Amino acid sequence: MxxxxxxxxxxxxxxxxxxxxxxxxxxxxxxxxxxxxxxxxxxxxxxxxxxxxxxxxxxxxxxxxxxxxxxxxxxxxxxxxxxxxxxxxxxxxxxxxxxxxxxxxxxxxxxxxxxxxxxxxxxxxxxxxxxxxxxxxxxxxxxxxxxxxxxxxxxxxxxxxxxxxxxxxxxxxxxxxxxxxxxxGQHMAMAQFGDTPVVPMPARTQAWCLYDLCQCADGQVFIGLTSDAQWERFCASFGLEDLLRDPRLVSNAARVDARPWMLEVLAKRFAELTVAQTEALCKKAKVPFGPVRTPLDLLEDEHLLANGSLLQVAVGEKVASVPAMPFRIDDQAPEVRIQPQEIxxxxxxxxxxxxxxxxxxxxxxxxxxxxxxx
The missing domain is CATH 3.40.50.10540 (Crotonobetainyl-coa:carnitine coa-transferase; domain 1)
Known part of the structure; x- marks a missing residue:
């Protein structure tokens, strides 16, 4: 700490x-x-x-x-x-x-x-x-x-x-x-204010129709749809107009109930796409998404590199890129004024x-x- x-x-x-x-x-x-x-x-x-x-x-x-x-x-x-x-x-x-x-x-x-x-x-x-x-x-x-x-x-x-x-x-x-x-605390409150048992996150009862890790042809992408508008844009972008017209999927609540069969349909569509293709379609639909990455992948992340979110620190002869503080003050990120010091x-x-x-x-x-x- x-x-x-x-x-x-x-x-x-x-x-x-x-x-x-x-x-x-x-x-x-x-x-x-x-x-x-x-x-x-x-x-x-x-x-x-x-x-x-x-x-x-x-x-x-x-x-x-x-x-x-x-x-x-x-x-x-x-x-x-x-x-x-x-x-x-x-x-x-x-x-x-x-x-x-x-x-x-x-x-x-x-x-x-x-x-x-x-x-x-x-x-x-x-x-x-x-x-x-x-x-x-x-x-x-x-x-x-x-x-x-x-x-x-x-x-x-x-x-x-x-x-x-x-x-x-x-x-x-x-x-x-x-x-x-x-x-x-959110889980403690949920158990007291809500009607849902507190179970581990991997076993939780889903609140959204799609809030899942999706398996593509060459990797995985997480996609979360939390509104009817996002669902409509998602279906249009991914060529899933049949789902958009399906009377069993007219609301988020209905889609949550339909998840057992609906996710199978979506899985077939994702399997046809690469991660890059899936990302492009999600961007087009303006829905939240994120590919699964390792910490090392962040060293080459175009967004972090472009906005100065990686700092260079040196210990002895070794130099490493590490995250800056995740905020800006007057559009400025805190800088490295002093490298890690010798004893x-x-x-x-x-x-x-x-x-x-x-x-x-x-x-x-x-x-x-x-x-x-x-």
Whole structure:
């Protein structure tokens, strides 16, 4: 959560200083599924390397608290308190500070438990809703980590605005579990307000006549028709006038009832077409559609390339294209101002900014409490 929260604030222009271990954050050397984390989430951030377990680090961090507008921490329950860096200590150093803690759970019976994205997807109902019946599956991205970080960024910005007006900071807490509950809230509400059982998405009762993955001759395309007008344009574009005139298909409700046989007719038509042909006919009909792609396909997506939605980030000698923030301010996308930094690249500069003397700095470097180029 914290890396995403920091990235959002950094891309919006905040001066974000990442505190990491003197040997470097573990995400720098992750392999497999985690090998892209560091490069993706650490643009526009500076690096200060400090051993927070050293008693000497406390003075450094309290100086940082005095300097900062916001502190974001993503440690386990009570870790910051044990280090002497908890909310009360931070507030004493800087009453206007916004102190944000990222946790597995908000206060309650679960608050002392560690958590992970996949853990809360399972216990929060998201995995149940994603996979087939009896086969819960995590979402294909770390959606809870990233959404939790986004909610934290929203709360931080609101708290900063309040601090400007009141002169008092705030304690912000964002949690994985409650984020998951928010994401499945529509299903919780449906069970109480509606008359449809909550079943996994692959087994749900369809609300629309066509809202399906369609098999073409050389691939798959998802098509969703959510109005009578879309149905009429779809049939006209795909040469399905017989269906348009069929009295059994006069309304969406009637078409939903007819899905068992209607989808068989549509499947035969899609099988005659390539993905490109299907896309062209959908464009002509002005109906929602999307071909099935892999993440790597997005690197060559004409739309993302044309509108600047891919940014270049470099880690060492490797350069990668990664998504920009999915918004524009005055038609401008946030840019890469700072590439992901080496371990402690800005340590000495920030020790100066935080008011440490030359002698204090020398002791910290000599004892290995801080690290970085000199």
């Amino acid at each position: 914290a890396p995403t929260c920091g990235l959002i604030l950094a891309d919006l222009g905040a001066q974000v200083v990442r505190i990491e271990r003197v040997e470097g954050d573990p995400t720098r050397s992750l392999k497999g599924f985690g090998s892209g984390f560091f490069g993706y989430l650490n643009r526009n951030k500076e690096s200060v390397a400090i051993d927070l377990k050293s008693s000497l680090s406390n003075q450094v961090m309290h100086r940082a608290f005095e300097w900062a507008d916001v502190v974001i921490e993503n440690f386990g329950p009570d870790v910051m308190d044990r280090l002497g860096l908890g909310y009360e200590e931070a507030r004493a150093a800087n009453p206007k500070l916004v102190y944000c803690s990222m946790k597995g759970f908000l206060p309650g019976p679960y608050q002392d438990r560690p958590a992970l994205d996949e853990v809360v997807q399972m216990m929060g109902g998201l995995a149940y809703m994603t996979g087939p019946v009896g086969q819960p599956i995590r979402a294909g991205a770390s959606v809870v980590d990233m959404t939790g970080g986004m909610f934290a960024a929203i709360a931080i910005i609101a708290s900063l605005r309040s601090a400007e007006q009141s002169g008092r900071g705030a304690k912000v807490t964002s949690a994985l579990y409650e984020t998951t509950a928010f994401l499945v 402690g690249a800005q340590t000495e500069r920030y020790l100066d900014a935080w008011g440490l003397t030359t002698g204090e700095k020398e002791e910290l470097f000599n004892r290995g409490v801080v690290a970085g180029p000199r």
